[in-house]
Amino acid sequence: MFPILRQILRTGIVSEPAPDADPALVLVKQRLDTAMREKLGRALVIRHVDAGSCNGCELEIHALGNPYYNLEAIGIKFAASPRHADLLLVTGPVAKNMEVALKRAYDATPAPKLVVAVGDCGCTGGVFGESYASCGRVANVIPVDVAIPGCPPTPLQLMQGILAAIAPPADDGACASSPADC
Amino acid sequence: MPFLDLPIDFVALPDHASPTFTARVDATQLVAACNAARAAGRALVSLWGSDERDRDASAGFELHVAFDFEEGLVCLSLPLDRDAPTFPDLAAIYPNANRLQRTACDLLGLKLESGDARPWLRHANWPADYFPLRRDTPDRRFPTENEEYAFVRVEGDGVHEIAVGPIHAGIIEPGHFRFSVMGESVLRLEQRLGWKHKGVDRRFAGMGLADGARLAGRISGDSTVAYAWAYCQAAEAIAGAEVPERARWLRALLLERERVANHLGDLGYLGNDVALAFGLAQFMRLKEDWVRLNATLFGHRFLMDRIVPGGVSVDLDAQGINALRQQCLAIDTEVRRLKSIYDEHAGLQDRFLTTGRIPPELALRLGVTGLAGRASGQARDLRSTHPCAPYATLGPMLALEHNGDVAARSLVRFAEINESLRLIGRIVDDLPPGELRSEVRSAPDKRGFGWVEGWRGDILVALETGQDGKLRRGHCQDPSAHNWPALEHAVIDNIVPDFPLINKSFNLSYSGPDL
Structure with missing residues (x-):
């Protein structure tokens, strides 16, 4: 017990401030109205779905929970079921074998069904592209709100993208980039 | 040259980083070689097929089987008939050949003479007569279908099934696990993988x-x-x-840094799976420190694309060497402290010890490789057994445990972190000067x-x-392909709630073997 307490005290609090949302990653007009955004606040629940990644993106999604990024401290947590989730965080090109599972997870998610595509593969299909075995980017299978490029995106980029999904719309309300150039 | 008294003439391939040999064989020779290798305790490394029909009118397909022999890597190639490409079932000799054979059949339309012929990577999402690795197969798209996979049923009073996946209840890769349980005890686990193909x-x-x-x-x-x-x-x-010497040493540095990063993360998650969230927070903090220095010195947290054909795309200066030395010292101190906490924690040890056991003789039979193999007494580590440069110079120590349980797999991780930190120290001390890329x-x-x-x-x-x-x-x-079947054995007679812990102690890749 005492060595554990000593180690906790020795470590102290290492959490760093969260970054701001990055509106450039938003693909579609903000679908949350003001009332819903206020109700949600930052109490966002995420269901992660790996639709065929190389597992590189998963390493960085795991890192979001480490004491430095401490995602839960800003009210965002991961749920075990899509039925408890506000947002799907989808990695990978969508493997053909995962297409049905991803669609089912999407169907099981209650409105507003926010979807964030993660990584170069989630945004464009990446090095795997489209083939008999790969459906390519996530948007080919389910509607996507925010796309975070990177191979893999860093934890900070992930946070910027996730926060952008629930941020108030930019002044013009339009998306800053098209899916094609993310 | 002959190996294991086999009447096969092996040819040594030039310019390889470690000794590599090939030979062409017929089916009888292949089976004899498998039996001889099995008897000598040598490991099956891989099995795959290729389409050679475009070479000439009589050429068909080929089956390639690679082994770890004392002399080096040995690859046997068996020509198969153009119209009836059947090959003998090697899973009867090496159980870990099962899924590799089924993969070769799915991708190339090869046929097994006998044995388990269920599809593996193909989940009914492309037709049974579409063979993506045949050279004349056009690029096509197909509608998705639901698959009825023939799981082995366990029957009897009180037995029921728990189906998990492909999407799991965490931040994990997808796979399907079918448990047959009686009360809390697992009678049987059958995996259905291939979702990430x-x-x-x-x-x-x-x-x-x-x-x-x-x-x-x-x-x-x-x-x-x-x-x-x-x-x-x-x-x-x-x-x-010819790869410049400095590049070889830097490659070893990057490989050891990857090893430490993964071991740190796993030790954290192993703590978490026995409700010691403290362990997760502490080890994940150390892992973050580790990958941040990767980003600072080499420009990528996980070191992707830093090893390139001909050499490396990064270099190290005196300042970087100093940072590496200091970090190794700091991590060493912290890991020692955390190890003593894990060692002394009765609740953690109670969950770790005797859980998910693969005894050495079973590990040998199943062909368990790598870290999990070394936790079950299999003294195999290419860095020691077939060292490429610079490992022969570095002389890494092989970490070995014999209990084959979760505790053993975590002890191997601790020992390997320790050894990798030592190796990193040696590498930065003796890093040879010179070019980075040829x-x-x-x-x-x-x-x-x-x-x-x-x-x-x-x-x-x-x-x-x-x-x-x-x-x-x-x-x-991917080594995971050899170890996934071992997980099916490791959970037998364990309780369902220990499955996540046992699974994590192996921490196998889904993407790697699904390809």
């Missing part, structure tokens, strides 16, 4: 020799360094390229093999170029 092998075909490294580095992201190195070894063997020019109609001990186990990359010097066939073997 994205057609990597077909993707390799037609790629430039240099371009394939990026794809290889994304087969299993947590092992990107090991994959890239293995790919580059194979590509450099084809090109006959030119790699592809050569037509050549084969090359790369074989590297990643943090999880040995990774094999086998490449072959066509007449145009581009890749004709690229095959990568």
Whole structure:
């Protein structure tokens, strides 16, 4: 017990401030109205779905929970079921074998069904592209709100993208980039 | 030259990072070689097929089987008939050949003479007569279908099934586990994998020799360094390229940094799975420190694309060496402290000890490789048993445990962190000066093999170029493919709530073997 307490005290609090949302990653007009955004606040629940990644993106999604990024401290947590989730965080090109599972997870998610595509593969299909075995980017299978490029995106980029999904719309309300150039 | 008294003439391939031999055999010789290798306790490394029908009118398919022999990597190739490409069931000799054979059948339309012929990577999402690795197969898209997979049923009073996946209840890769349980005890686990199959092998075909490294580095992201190195070894063997000595040492540095990063994360999650969230927070903090220095010194947190054909794309200056030394010291102190907390924690030890056991004799029979193998008494680590430069100079110590339980797998991780920190210290002390990269020019109609001990186990990359010097066939073997079946054994008679812990103690890749 005492060595554990000593180690906790020795470590102290290492959490760093969260970054701001990055509106450039938003693909579609903000679908949350003001009332819903206020109700949600930052109490966002995420269901992660790996639709065929190389597992590189998963390493960085795991890192979001480490004491430095401490995602839960800003009210965002991961749920075990899509039925408890506000947002799907989808990695990978969508493997053909995962297409049905991803669609089912999407169907099981209650409105507003926010979807964030993660990584170069989630945004464009990446090095795997489209083939008999790969459906390519996530948007080919389910509607996507925010796309975070990177191979893999860093934890900070992930946070910027996730926060952008629930941020108030930019002044013009339009998306800053098209899916094609993310 | 003959090995294991086999009447087969092996040919040594030139320009390989560690000794590599090939031979062409007939079916009788292949079975005899498998039996002899099995009897000698040698490991099956990989099994894959290729389509050779375009070479001439009589050529058909080929089955390639690679073994770990004392002398080095040995690859046997069995020509198969053009119209009836059947091959003998090697899973009767090496159980870990089962899924590899089924994969070869799915991708190439090869046929097994006997044994388990259920599809593996094909989940009814492309037709049974579409064979993506046949050279005359066009690029096609197909509608998705639901698959009825023939799981083995356990029957009797009180037995029920728990079906899990493909999407799991955490931040994990997808796979399906079918448990047959009686009360809390697991009677049987059957895995259905292949969900992440994205057609990597077909993707390799037609790629430039240099371009394939990026794809290889994304087969299993947590092992990107090991994959890239293995790919580059194979590509450099084809090109006959000499890698500068400094680049070899830097490659070893990157590989050991990848090993430490993964072991740190796993030790944290193992603590978490026995409700010691403290362990997760502490080890994940250390892992973050570790990968941040990767980003500072080498420009990427997980070191993707830092090993490139011909050498490395990064260098290290005196300031970087100093930072590495200091970090090794700091991590060493912290890990020792946390290890003593894990060692003294009665609740943690109670959950770790005797949980998910693979005794040494079972590990040998199943062909358990890498870290999990070493936790079950299998003294196999390419860095010691078939060292490529600079490992022969570094003289790494092989970590070995014999209990084969969760505790043993965590002890091997602690021991390997310790040893990797020592190796990193040696590398930065003795880093030779010189060039970082040499030119790699592809050569037509050549084969090359790369074989590297990643943090999880040995990774094999086998490449072959066509007449145009581009890749004709690229095959990568993830160590997880050998260890997944062992997990099915490890959980027998354990309770369902211990499954996540046992699974984590192996921490196998889904993407790697699904390809």
